[in-house]
Amino acid sequence: MKPIVREYLDTLSGLSPLSPQTRELLLNCISTRTISKGELLLEHGEVCKHIYYVDKGLMRIFYYKDKRDITEWFAGDKQFLFSVRSYFEETPSKLIIEALEDSEVILLSKEKQEVLIKTNLEVANLMIKAFSYSLILSQKRMESIQFESAKERYVSLMEQQPEIIHKAPLQYIASFLGITQETLSRIRSKI
Amino acid sequence: MKPIVREYLDTLSGLSPLSPQTRELLLNCISTRTISKGELLLEHGEVCKHIYYVDKGLMRIFYYKDKRDITEWFAGDKQFLFSVRSYFEETPSKLIIEALEDSEVILLSKEKQEVLIKTNLEVANLMIKAFSYSLILSQKRMESIQFESAKERYVSLMEQQPEIIHKAPLQYIASFLGITQETLSRIRSKI
DNA sequence: CATTCCATTTGACATTTGTCAAAAAAAGCA
DNA sequence: TGCTTTTTTTGACAAATGTCAAATGGAATG
Structure with missing residues (x-):
């Protein structure tokens, strides 16, 4: 086995x-x-x-x-x-x-x-x-x-599955969070 | 029994x-x-x-x-x-x-x-x-x-559980749909 | 029937997020 | 390395939804 x-x-x-x-x-x-x-x-x-x-x-x-x-x-x-x-x-x-x-x-x-x-x-x-x-x-x-707002969901994801943030392309993470990639990009730049 | x-x-x-x-x-x-x-x-x-x-x-x-x-x-x-x-x-x-x-x-x-x-x-x-x-x-x-947008979710609810729309107060339906009661009221008035 | 209390609607305006286009950055490939 | 393609970021503006306040409507109660 x-x-x-x-x-x-x-x-x-x-x-x-x-x-x-x-x-x-x-x-x-x-x-x-x-x-x-x-x-x-x-x-x-x-x-x-x-x-x-x-x-x-x-x-x-x-x-x-x-x-x-x-x-x-x-x-x-x-x-x-x-x-x-x-x-x-x-x-x-x-x-x-x-x-x-x-x-x-x-x-x-x-x-x-x-x-x-x-x-x-x-x-x-x-x-x-x-x-x-x-x-x-x-x-x-x-x-x-x-x-949760888009920002809260992003923060939760960072806490709960940080490896995703590093490994997955931003566009995939964005749709997972239910937002556009532009919005995610802007959220990111403010953190 | x-x-x-x-x-x-x-x-x-x-x-x-x-x-x-x-x-x-x-x-x-x-x-x-x-x-x-x-x-x-x-x-x-x-x-x-x-x-x-x-x-x-x-x-x-x-x-x-x-x-x-x-x-x-x-x-x-x-x-x-x-x-x-x-x-x-x-x-x-x-x-x-x-x-x-x-x-x-x-x-x-x-x-x-x-x-x-x-x-x-x-x-x-x-x-x-x-x-x-x-x-x-x-x-x-x-x-x-x-x-789905708020409107789509409302329409889905009407189709899938119409009794809820009739029996439950608007404010409860609104939060179930993830929107405010004002928004739901406006969606309703346009249908 | 009048009064009170909630629920709902409406209006004005603020905020969030989306859309589209272009620029910048990064990744992949010859 | 340099070129090409893809991904990400940024800007300007539009659309959707939220917030707060006030008006309206309806139900319940004395």
């Missing part, structure tokens, strides 16, 4: 305890992918069939709104990501996932995981934890967008 | 199949509460220990930001709601839940539900579905807030 897969299973165990037997079962749901800067992990129109985990690197999840590219989320080292609506509703994804750096990603197959949760309590409890955690993140992001 | 509890169990079964035995077990996690207009279902600072289901009525979830009252969500007939972060993180809730009408609410105890999911696969799968569904809702709301 690759060391990064072992570490990944450890991470999952950290969410909810997993016995050696269950870890063995999960191995069968897991694959890894090396992806180069600029490549897509999930294309527009594709159904999202995995939950991704960025072992190392930086991914961006975005979509097009009126031909304009809008960043919805960044995921750096040791973070999970997936196209929520496509994954659950099994519909073509409007969201696109691209690598902003050469990255190493671990994929958890939805199909296989869904077979497991029907029979394995540990995996079921793991998924409950995973989705709960996603829900908290989504909630935090919602609160941030709804009632 | 009260008929509304039976219907509630049917609703849950609709999310993920539940055997008669499991329904019996869930009964022990369920309580009901009648709540009058203006009363609070969850107070500020209280830890949210239930997932609520509005059998009949209308609830509002809100918080105070700089002494200003901000509506985060409405839940009408047959909808679920809870204070996400307080529930999962078991922290004092910043969110307050109040009844905008006399309502009938069903409560699902977190404590008892968490015991069940450790041993019962059906309940575990039910919770997975429930949280997945919440995650989709949260995601949709996020998309709406992030990249």
Whole structure:
């Protein structure tokens, strides 16, 4: 077993305890992918069939709104990501996932995981934890967008995910914050 | 068993199949509460220990930001709601839940539900579905807030939850949309 | 029915953010 | 290194939304 897969299973165990037997079962749901800067992990129109985990690197999840590219989320080292609506509703994804750096990603197959949760309590409890955690993140992001000014959101981002500020181009950060790049540039110059 | 509890169990079964035995077990996690207009279902600072289901009525979830009252969500007939972060993180809730009408609410105890999911696969799968569904809702709301104008958000609300427009005071709708009541009033007058 | 209390609307003006164009800076490539 | 392309910054102005104050309207109450 690759060391990064072992570490990944450890991470999952950290969410909810997993016995050696269950870890063995999960191995069968897991694959890894090396992806180069600029490549897509999930294309527009594709159904999202995995939950991704960025072992190392930086991914961006975005979509097009009126031909304009809008960043919805960044995921750096040791973070999970997936196209929520496509994954659950099994519909073509409007969201696109691209690598902003050469990255190493671990994929958890939805199909296989869904077979497991029907029979394995540990995996079921793991998924409950995973989705709960996603829900908290989504909630935090919602609160941030709804009632912070552009400047406050930028400051929050600097505090919470400083690596994004350094690694991602300004235009991506701007759309993530829900503002134009000009506005972000001006905010930046005043800090 | 009260008929509304039976219907509630049917609703849950609709999310993920539940055997008669499991329904019996869930009964022990369920309580009901009648709540009058203006009363609070969850107070500020209280830890949210239930997932609520509005059998009949209308609830509002809100918080105070700089002494200003901000509506985060409405839940009408047959909808679920809870204070996400307080529930999962078991922290004092910043969110307050109040009844905008006399309502009938069903409560699902977190404590008892968490015991069940450790041993019962059906309940575990039910919770997975429930949280997945919440995650989709949260995601949709996020998309709406992030990249629709105030006017678009108002139109979406009219389409998706028209009863809110009729039942809730304008000021609550305005903060839910992330705008001031004056702006909403002006948007309204132009439609 | 009159009065009081809120909720809503309107007006005038301020602030924030967006748009478009151009300049400057940085990054990529021959 | 020098050239080209892309990204970021800056300026001028427009549009959207916020703020504050006052006017209006409606509901509740004595």
